Amino acid sequence: MDPDREPELGDLIEISRDGYQHWAIYVGNGYVIHLVKDSDTGAKGTVKKEKLKDVVGKDKYQINNHLDKIYVPHPTEDILQKAISYVEEKFPYNMASSNCEHFVTLLRYGKPHSQQVQNAKNLLLAAVVFKILKLATLKKERE
Known part of the structure; x- marks a missing residue:
């Protein structure tokens, strides 16, 4: 995630917004392709x-090909061809299962x-475990 290098074709771009990150894929000449939630239909x-x-x-943004260590990226030409073919297409949009980050990693x-x-799920799980442990401790103290 070198902040000084220019994006290359097929790079994932992570944009820091207030409270979340928006994701896009770089397709050249200063352009990105990204999935944008429709304001009129919550699910598209x-x-x-x-x-x-x-x-x-x-x-602020950064280049973040964070899964390159886990998965082999598709050939750049294939990434670009598929991304361009989707422009103006409608897709289901769901924060938990089909958001902008899901789109670009796909x-x-x-x-x-x-x-x-994944981070939100882990945080929620930790909160649930903490609550269960706290309740169990309180119950044991009352006995």
Whole structure:
């Protein structure tokens, strides 16, 4: 995740927003392709091709091909061809199972993956375990 290098074709771009990360895939000439949740229909998203600088706005971004150590990326030409073929297509959109990060990792690796969702699940699980342990401790103290 070198912050000084320019994106290369097929790179995953992680954009830091308030409270979450938005994801896109770099397709060249300053453009990215990304899945954007439709505001009028909560369960659909549209694939857009837009200038990286417009998608980022005042936020910060980084190149983050975070799963390259786990999965072999598809050939760049295949990634680009598939990404471009999806522009303006509608896709189901669900924060937990089909969000922008799932979309770009599916394009790059052939596997939909969202570390944000995994982190949230882990946090929720830890909170549940903590609550159970706390209740068990309180019950034992009362006995």
